[in-house]
Amino acid sequence: MVEHSMLNLVALILLFPILGTAVNGLVGKRLKKETVSYIACGSVGLSFFTATLVFSGLLLLPPHERLFEKQLFSWIESGSFKAAAGLQVDPLSILLTLIITGIGLLIHIYSIGYMHEDKGYHRYFCYLNLFTFSMLLLVLGNNFLLMFIGWEAVGLCSYLLIGFWFEKKSASDAAKKAFIVNRVGDFGFALGIMLIFLTFHTIDYTEVFHAASQGNFPVGSFTITMITLLLFVGATGKSAQIPLYTWLPDAMEGPTPVSALIHAATMVTAGVYMIARCNVLYMLSPLTMTVVASIGAATALFAASIGLVQNDIKRVLAYSTVSQLGYMFLACGVGAFTAGVFHLVTHAFFKALLFLGSGSVIHALSGEMDVRKMGGLRHHIPVTYKTFLIGTVAIAGIPPFAGFFSKDEILLESLTYGNLIYWSVAAVASLFTAFYMFRLLFLTFHGKSRVEHHVMEHLHESPKNMTIPLIVLAGLSSIGGFLGIPGAHVMSTFLSPVFSASGHTKVSGAEISVHHGEGNPYLMMVVSTAIALTGIFIAYQMYIKKPELPKKLAERFRFIYRVLLNKYYVDEIYTALFVNPTRKIAVFFWKCVDIQIIDGSVNGIARSIGWFSSNLRYLQTGYVRNYAFYIVVGCIFIIVLAALGK
């Protein structure tokens, strides 16, 4: 059985990164920088290689048998409760494993160049390897508790890496914030797991889902709804959804490759993975599905609108990530798990690309991140420009790039299974996405250079080990979409064993449209392309056309020119009607809702605990008699309770 011997290698996938961590963490200080990077990249590379072996092993099996569990050791046994620590290979987990190790490898390579000058070189790679290990554990674990352990461990790594440049106060604050906000979500998650533990007497995926799909729980049962809602609370924390998203924009304080790997491609998608993994449970609770879809849609629109007005290149991408994650949740919420996972995959490609591209820009500009101080860079850093362009086109949803197919599928599914509101929200968010991404592209690479003089002198294209990952990712972003092209269903067929247990999950556009007349996939493609093009067009108008106008021309043929120039003022009307209000709303969302209400309440809770803490401590007066007094008060309370008894 060659496939089984291949599948048995799965533990090695986990082993290599942790070995890398151990070596770099223990002796990295004394090693040369090259050695450190060889160890780090090598371990992830080996892990990726093993993952491909396991993947091919899985492909050799017939589709319905593609579930392989490797027990490691028996973990918790307490009476009727049992849990064994083990790894699970199925289409969903291996897909994510490939992404984590593959993109992880590229980002490790990229980091060699990016972090070259940093004094915490070995520490950085140690953390990065540890992150890879934890993320793999999260994905490959065969039960909820292992997932939770990975879940917490990636949070820890994210915390360490956001605060990597701890000399900056903002960095260590952002790290702390990320960790604590995540803990709020995790506590819902942990509660959900406990409820699973108590309801199903096991935390093993296979057993839980098997029990749930046996019809013991009616659709909409209270327990399942509670479980799924609690799990979703965890997802909102990790995947930065309303209201727990505030940490993600701040997380951009970390090194850019970290943002690419953790805060775009892998860790933040853990919530989507979790919901996809628990699709059986989620399908049993329509209420939760509605909540997931609504929060996803709201986040998609909300974050996209904030993205419209940001000037920090990484923050635009951060809000964009939040928004794209919203899409994935929308997809899951309407039952289109395949579409959600598909978007997860393509998003991993193009968002990693965009982040790395932005990192390359920042690298070229010696750390400048404000787009108002960029512009005209396309000739100076051509490789970065080209790859960034591909990434932008991909996220904007222009065929045939990756983002187009996945986003299109989500739009379609949200109309088919959801309703018009979901669809229109998603469509508007998609318009925004196209707009702000091209705005970013134009401001950065086109137009006149606004780069400061002394920075200009050092302007240079990034070294090979940074551009090669960019090119590879650009390639993936270009062709990645064909995995899910309507009609071929590579993705949905591959994933179907995972989602088949949960009722209506033959989730693919073409088949659905047979049963439902509403969504014609090809019409849909045209519509979504049109939306994306509109967004690009507006961006083009606002950021390329107007600033470039020579003033003299305008003065000579004042009237005619102006009318012509302004295309009979259609643009102005357009601007007045749509762009300005949108802009105002966006600013309002950002300044009031985001910064004051949501961020403010998170900080406010922390502050009020601090306030209570600093006041309650004064009860500790240091006087023995006060302490005795407390004891007597407690005693009277207890006696009163006793007197009331029976």
Place this chain on the structure above:
Amino acid sequence: MEAYLFYIMAAVAVVSAVYLIFEKNPVYSILYLVMILISIAVLYLLLGAQFIAAVQIIVYAGAIMVLFLFVVMLLNLSAKEELKDALSFQKIPAIVMGIVLLSAIGIILRSKIPLGKQGEYTSAYVHDVGNTQLIGKLLFTKYLLPFEITSILLFIAAIGAIILAKRK
């Protein structure tokens, strides 16, 4: 007769206790405590616990209280107590608390106290065998283990007192 003795001794004990907690001079406080101990010893006699009554007088009132007195004298505290009162505001609430505590216990005790399982040591039986003999017998049979452990306890107290009070 028994009732009169009870009420007299109870009155003595309560009044002494009130004096104990309001008396300024610690030496007097000790004497009030000794009064309480003696009146309680009398109550023990009423309850047929001669051995405990004797121990109360000899060990408690005789030895332990003398130790207290000794320390008070040693530190020459008789005159200079009550210098600073940082918590004078606590006095009223404390007394209120005391009343509340007492009334709360009182509410619970309001009905007749339900006594537990009756044992075999009736007064007549104890009288026949002798209180001290019975206690001795129980100490070396049923309660041998705690009895032996108390030796460790007293040992701890001895070395503890030495190590804490020793000058450098």
Place this chain on the structure above:
Amino acid sequence: MITVTHYIVLSAILFTLGVVGVLIRRNAIVVFMCIELMLNAVNLSFVAFAHYLHSMNGQLFVFFTMTVAAAEAAVGLAIIVAVFRNKETVNIDDINIMKW
């Protein structure tokens, strides 16, 4: 006729007076004496219960509490002496370096 309730009420009164004493006195030795008063109140209720239950256990328990009280007295007074050596006071309101 004196019932067990009489003794228990007396014991409760003495106990409460001891508690009040702990709350309002400042001399550490007197506070300690108030604690002794509480213990004696408890002892009284033990012996009373023992008598009315026709059981010897209560008396045995009192025997042990007295032993413990002796041990506590030795250690407690030693602690008070040690404090006095360093601080020249036994006023427990003066003894609060550590707080908050």
Place this chain on the structure above:
Amino acid sequence: MTNVSVMTFNILSVLPILVLAGFGMIVLFVDILFSKRLGDKNILAYLSLAGIIIAAIVSRGTTPIALYSFNETFVIDNYSLFFNFIFLLSTGLVILISHQYMKRENINYGEYYALILFSTIGMMLMASGADLLNIYIGLEVMSISIYVLTGLKRSKLTSNEASLKYFLLGAFATGFLLYGVSIIYGATGSFNLKEIADFLINKGDVTGPFVYLGVGLIIIGLGFKVASVPFHAWVPDVYEGAPTAVTAFMSVGPKAAAFAAFIRILMTAFGSTHYEWQKIVYVLAILTMTVGNVVAVAQTNIKRMLAYSSIAHAGYLLVALVAANTLGVSGMLFYLLTYVFMNIGVFAIVIILSQRNDGFMQINDYAGLGYKHPLLAIAMTLFLLSMAGIPPTAGFIGKFYIFSAAIKSGYIGLAVIGMINSVISVYYYLRVTVVMYMQEPVREFYPLTISPFIVAAVVISVIGTLHLGIFPSKIMELVQQSILTMR
């Protein structure tokens, strides 16, 4: 009662106690007789460790049935054996971490080791007592030793003050405990836990509030020892003032012993009236967790912060007691074992980093530790993460069991409050790691003298914390066995 064998005067059943008592005496005599020739008194630490190991050997293993001896006042069952293991382990670790500390602070008396061993005797008696009298005597043996240990640095005012506060409040709380015992005695006619339980099952309905009053008062007395709010006020001051090694000692063993007695009394004797005491413990648990965690946030002294954190941990353990089911009790035992490792580990590192006369006890003094002494910082981080309940550490599994038990018994609100609290706790544990890794050093780390003893303690704690976090099933099995014979 088929699975009970009654033995009278079985000397074997108290063998660990005798061993410890014997070694305590030997330590004292060696100290007195050879004090001139002993030098740095390493031999005393060796002797005490030997005593602990021998005691552990004689009390190892499991027993299929509960063995009662001394007229059913003393019981050896898996439950008490498990607790004996916890006590011996914590005492052993404390001796390992305290040896160097005692020398540094110039209080390396032989009495220290003797008192620690005697105190452990008290704990064992509390866990094995099947009778309120034994539990009370055990409590006093344990407490009086600790009063003395707290004041061991007799020339230092903080130590004196801590000792006085602990002593006065301890005696005060014991008064309430005794009052409760006397009421229980009056209401049931016995001190024996089993007889009390039998009486309450048969005639419990006539006793009513009178018994509840007794139980409530016992809860006060034991609540004081486990540091439950509002009986907790002594904890921060005493923890801060006591010599650090003693703080480490009293934060683990005595707490576990008090919980051992707590569980045994409430579950065995008053199991039939649990609806009444659950209400009380419910409120106490919420108060304890919340006050402990919230106030810890504002602390700047690491010992005080750990004191509040230990209050908070008592709160989590009380949650398990409220749940009052098998899962809860086993979770509690498991948690106590993990608590031994993580807490002693933290204190070991605090001791390594502090200087003579308890210098460098502020959290800010740990700034930059991550770069100067990475291994110490990693170990410290591990212990703190475990305390915060973050996987894959032991603390996480413990919390998982405890909160699961609460949910299982239907106390979902309690579990939610507990978990909110553990989120708060992350904040202050994290602050230490932030200081260690994300701030520039504010002081020189003196050349630290790290003795092999203390290294051994840290290593054992690290292994324990990780092992219980990653492979908890073996221990959990043991724990489950140990509560089978209890009821």
